[in-house]
Amino acid sequence: MALPDLAKKPQRFTGGHRACAxxxxxxxxxxxxxxxxxxxxxxxxxxxxxxxxxxxxxTAWRCSFIHTAFENAAATVSGIEAAYRxxxxxxxxQQDIDFIAFGGDGGTYDIGLQSLSGAMERGHKLVYVCYNxxxxxxxxxxxxxxxxxxxxxxTTPAGTQLPGKPQHPKDLTAIMAAHDIPYAAxxxxxxxxxxxxxxxxxxxxxxxxxxxxxxxxxxxxxxxPEDTVDAAExxxxxxxxxxxxxxxxxWKLTFKPKKPLPVADWMKQxxxxxxxxxxxxxxxxxSIQQQVDENWQRLLERCGx
Amino acid sequence: xxxxxxxxxxxxxxxxxxxxxxxxAGWRDLPIGAVIPQGGTATQFATGDWRTIRPVWxxxxxxxxxxxxxxxxxxxxxxxxxRIQGVDLTYCKGCGICANVCPTKVHAIExxxxxxxxxxxxxxxxxx
Numbered sequence: 328m329a330l331p332d333l334a335k336k337p338q339r340f341t342g343g344h345r346a347c348a349x350x351x352x353x354x355x356x357x358x359x360x361x362x363x364x365x366x367x368x369x370x371x372x373x374x375x376x377x378x379x380x381x382x383x384x385x386t387a388w389r390c391s392f393i394h395t396a397f398e399n400a401a402a403t404v405s406g407i408e409a410a411y412r413x414x415x416x417x418x419x420x421q422q423d424i425d426f427i428a429f430g431g432d433g434g435t436y437d438i439g440l441q442s443l444s445g446a447m448e449r450g451h452k453l454v455y456v457c458y459n460x461x462x463x464x465x466x467x468x469x470x471x472x473x474x475x476x477x478x479x480x481x482t483t484p485a486g487t488q489l490p491g492k493p494q495h496p497k498d499l500t501a502i503m504a505a506h507d508i509p510y511a512a513x514x515x516x517x518x519x520x521x522x523x524x525x526x527x528x529x530x531x532x533x534x535x536x537x538x539x540x541x542x543x544x545x546x547x548x549x550x551x552p553e554d555t556v557d558a559a560e561x562x563x564x565x566x567x568x569x570x571x572x573x574x575x576x577x578w579k580l581t582f583k584p585k586k587p588l589p590v591a592d593w594m595k596q597x598x599x600x601x602x603x604x605x606x607x608x609x610x611x612x613x614s615i616q617q618q619v620d621e622n623w624q625r626l627l628e629r630c631g632x
Numbered sequence: 633x634x635x636x637x638x639x640x641x642x643x644x645x646x647x648x649x650x651x652x653x654x655x656x657a658g659w660r661d662l663p664i665g666a667v668i669p670q671g672g673t674a675t676q677f678a679t680g681d682w683r684t685i686r687p688v689w690x691x692x693x694x695x696x697x698x699x700x701x702x703x704x705x706x707x708x709x710x711x712x713x714x715r716i717q718g719v720d721l722t723y724c725k726g727c728g729i730c731a732n733v734c735p736t737k738v739h740a741i742e743x744x745x746x747x748x749x750x751x752x753x754x755x756x757x758x759x760x
Binding site for chain 2: 330331332333334335338339340341342343344345346347348349350351352353354357358380381382383384385386387388389390392519551552553554555556557
């Protein structure tokens with residue numbers, strides 16, 4: 328698909344929403360919704376996406392949309408999908424409809440994990456999209472289990488006692504793949520073609536699909552608004568955020584950086600890692616690089632590379 | 633200000649909704665369950681006044697790669713029949729992503745401070 332052709336399709340997410348200038352998630356939404364061929368029903372967990380796009384009486388969504396609490400986007404959309412299947416069986420609906428649940432990393436990795444796991448295990452035909460900006464950005468930048476090690480957040484403030492978040496983020500995409508769902512993938516808004524193709528696959532499978540999409544938060548990452556796409560690109564180029572998919576249990580790498588950049592190159596762009604470049608934190612920086620390298624090796628093995 | 637035909641139609645459609653939900657409506661006037669009866673009403677809310685820098689587009693230099701259209705978080709780049717028509721400043725918050733993702737060799741978008749346009753606009757309004 329060429330971009331000018333993609334632009335011919337009417338958009339289902341409009342301007343006039345109140346997300347920050349240079350926000351990443353509207354780009355993620357745009358690419359995913361352009362990939363949907365059928366009418367869509369969207370459920371959205373509490374978070375920036377929901378708050379900024381549906382300030383009453385305004386809504387940026389030109390499709391059915393329901394706001395749910397933080398923890399139950401997957402449960403709500405499961406219910407909608409189950410009701411749809413029943414109505415379809417009764418002959419009351421003929422139309423094919425795509426069901427999407429959106430959640431941030433807070434609503435997906437942490438608070439909504441149980442309902443997400445349940446929805447995947449029950450096998451609802453829905454696409455769960457985690458727009459992952461690596462923290463609770465809507466409430467003022469707190470750490471989540473997706474926040475990278477070393478990042479400065481308001482609950483892991485970098486100072487004399489703590490060099491930012493002490494833990495590595497958990498590998499949620501692998502956890503979702505372990506549910507043996509037909510499709511799970513990791514993508515980035517910076518690589519639109521890869522994300523578009525993965526969204527197409529996610530809509531096409533007969534069962535649950537999970538997409539974990541890196542979406543820059545320029546406020547929480549402390550990057551310049553115009554660098555939103557570059558910041559996400561950097562995470563992919565330094566293997567912090569590898570792009571891969573797990574289709575029917577088969578792992579496949581969908582992008583391999585020609586020459587992976589050092590993690591420090593990506594971190595340098597972002598204010599949240601500023602303290603890591605102090606001399607007393609050099610060991611931590613090395614240890615982060617080591618962990619990223621180990622994870623990358625493990626992924627290569629899983630993908631049979 | 634340039635508006636795409638799509639945006640114009642939307643704005644027209646939403647005048648109806650606006651009649652249903654007045655900004656100062658009391659709770660009795662609102663639909664039950666905070667339902668917004670029609671989609672896309674955010675198009676009535678102009679976020680363009682957040683902008684401090686403005687994208688200026690060169691039609692001559694543009695190669696229609698549509699990277700600006702794709703990476704604009706505010707759906708401000710207008711594309712019709714696969715060709716970029718310009719930027720709709722109603723919603724543009726001036727983040728500068730478009731100028732940044734425009735291929736370096738093409739360089740069809742430049743960001744300029746809003747102050748540069750103040751005189752032009754004052755002159756235009758005076759002429760009305």
